[in-house]
Amino acid sequence: MDKLGSNPANRCLLTPLGFLERTATVYGDCPSVVYHSTVYTWAETQCRCLRLASALCSLGISRLDVVSVLAPNIPAMYEMHFGVPMSGAVLNTINIRLDARTISVLLRHSGSKVVFCDILSLPLLHDAISLFPSCHNPPQVIPIEDPYEPNTPTHSYSLTYEKLLEMGDPDFKWIRPESEWDPMILNYTSGTTSAPKGVVHCHRGIFIVTVDSLIDWCVPKQSIYLWTLPMFHTNGWSFTWGMAVMGGTNICLRRVEAVAVFDAINKHKVTHLCGAPVVLNMLSNTPESVRKPLPGPVHVLTAGAPPPAAVLHRTEALGFTVSHGYGLTETAGLTISCAWKGQWNKLPASERARLKSRQGVRTPLMTTIDVIDGTTGQSVKRDGQTMGEIVLQGGCVMLGYLKDEKATKAAIREDGWFYTGDIGVMHPDGYVEIKR
Numbered sequence: 001m002d003k004l005g006s007n008p009a010n011r012c013l014l015t016p017l018g019f020l021e022r023t024a025t026v027y028g029d030c031p032s033v034v035y036h037s038t039v040y041t042w043a044e045t046q047c048r049c050l051r052l053a054s055a056l057c058s059l060g061i062s063r064l065d066v067v068s069v070l071a072p073n074i075p076a077m078y079e080m081h082f083g084v085p086m087s088g089a090v091l092n093t094i095n096i097r098l099d100a101r102t103i104s105v106l107l108r109h110s111g112s113k114v115v116f117c118d119i120l121s122l123p124l125l126h127d128a129i130s131l132f133p134s135c136h137n138p139p140q141v142i143p144i145e146d147p148y149e150p151n152t153p154t155h156s157y158s159l160t161y162e163k164l165l166e167m168g169d170p171d172f173k174w175i176r177p178e179s180e181w182d183p184m185i186l187n188y189t190s191g192t193t194s195a196p197k198g199v200v201h202c203h204r205g206i207f208i209v210t211v212d213s214l215i216d217w218c219v220p221k222q223s224i225y226l227w228t229l230p231m232f233h234t235n236g237w238s239f240t241w242g243m244a245v246m247g248g249t250n251i252c253l254r255r256v257e258a259v260a261v262f263d264a265i266n267k268h269k270v271t272h273l274c275g276a277p278v279v280l281n282m283l284s285n286t287p288e289s290v291r292k293p294l295p296g297p298v299h300v301l302t303a304g305a306p307p308p309a310a311v312l313h314r315t316e317a318l319g320f321t322v323s324h325g326y327g328l329t330e331t332a333g334l335t336i337s338c339a340w341k342g343q344w345n346k347l348p349a350s351e352r353a354r355l356k357s358r359q360g361v362r363t364p365l366m367t368t369i370d371v372i373d374g375t376t377g378q379s380v381k382r383d384g385q386t387m388g389e390i391v392l393q394g395g396c397v398m399l400g401y402l403k404d405e406k407a408t409k410a411a412i413r414e415d416g417w418f419y420t421g422d423i424g425v426m427h428p429d430g431y432v433e434i435k436r
């Protein structure tokens with residue numbers, strides 16, 4: 001027995017990039033990405049991602065170079081999640097709501113070689129680049145035009161995203177990682193509690209969190225997924241790659257406004273969407289006169305901030321089925337979720353909402369989680385009252401912070417835990433709840 005082990009047939013690197021090829025085989029003629037009247041199939045999405053990867057290589061991008069993108073939820077943003085790492089580069093998505101100074105810092109810190117930029121964010125990017133010191137080479141800017149936006153700024157770039165794709169080879173043999181630990185994603189924390197830090201994730205970690213999130217949320221094949229969560233927010237909690245696994249349809253929405261969301265749900269028969277509690281609040285406060293009825297069951301996953309029980313209650317009262325999860329940029333997505341039990345359905349609505357507002361238990365592929373006392377390092381009592389820090393262990397914990405060994409060591413300690421910085425309690429039933 002002890003002579004058996006890894007061999008050339010099972011020693012395969014875990015990477016989410018391979019999902020696309022399978023999906024293009026199974027669902028090649030099914031819709032992959034929809035934006036206004038543009039509808040791509042999975043065969044077309046695969047082709048566009050390969051073209052992107054090939055064209056980036058011909059621009060001189062090589063392994064582990066950083067390629068950034070500043071864009072809302074438009075088809076190009078989705079394609080970047082496969083096309084950029086398929087060139088061997090590391091994808092860095094940037095929040096379009098940041099100011100020019102922060103974007104300038106992120107571009108310099110990441111050493112970004114190319115920035116793809118949504119046409120409406122071009123002035124912001126120009127401001128950011130104008131803040132570069134003269135000794136620092138700016139990245140190459142490639143605008144992403146949008147035929148559905150009437151008033152876009154004019155520009156003088158000869159190479160745009162679509163022209164770049166035309167240059168690319170649809171049969172390109174994409175660049176596979178040399179190791180599953182190779183960096184694939186760079187995401188900056190927004191810096192709400194400290195200076196922005198560049199969180200680096202590898203192919204293996206992204207593979208694990210993607211599969212974990214699909215299992216945890218029970219996402220079925222060919223779901224219709226509405227992009228109400230920005231893809232620049234932790235890569236849309238990994239559902240960018242997840243929708244490819246399930247052959248789902250990505251409905252892209254540039255602006256998350258209540259009327260547009262209800263229209264899209266109704267028109268496309270949306271089955272799934274994600275959003276921070278603020279999105280649920282928006283949906284549940286939409287006046288009845290502008291709300292369209294839900295076309296069928298719509299599953300909503302909320303995370304990113306504590307959802308007030310009242311917001312959960314109101315959202316479910318509209319017919320949405322709400323799930324609640326917890327995660328950080330440092331874990332590439334959700335690692336704790338409020339696993340729901342059938343017997344809780346019998347409880348009064350307010351009690352259900354109270355239980356659902358707890359963050360929950362580890363997701364199936366996380367190794368372990370705990371709430372520990374900061375001084376003793378021991379687990380706190382499971383009494384729902386004693387506070388401690390939430391700590392995690394699992395395959396989707398980041399590799400570390402880019403060029404910041406000190407912060408990496410402070411977050412991932414010798415005792416084997418990743419310290420989240422979040423304070424919570426452990427309830428007697430093993431469910432964690434964040435307390436502030």
Ligand SMILES: Nc1ncnc2c1ncn2[C@@H]1O[C@H](COP(=O)(O)OP(=O)(O)OP(=O)(O)O)[C@@H](O)[C@H]1O
Nearest residue numbers: 189190191192193303304305306325326327328329
């Ligand atoms: N379900 C949830 N309930 C409560 N808080 C949550 C939940 N999900 C995420 N969070 C909060 O969001 C944080 C992670 O968010 P993110 O990684 O986007 O960080 P950020 O806003 O950039 O943070 P930073 O303050 O570290 O710069 C968690 O550490 C936690 O505080």
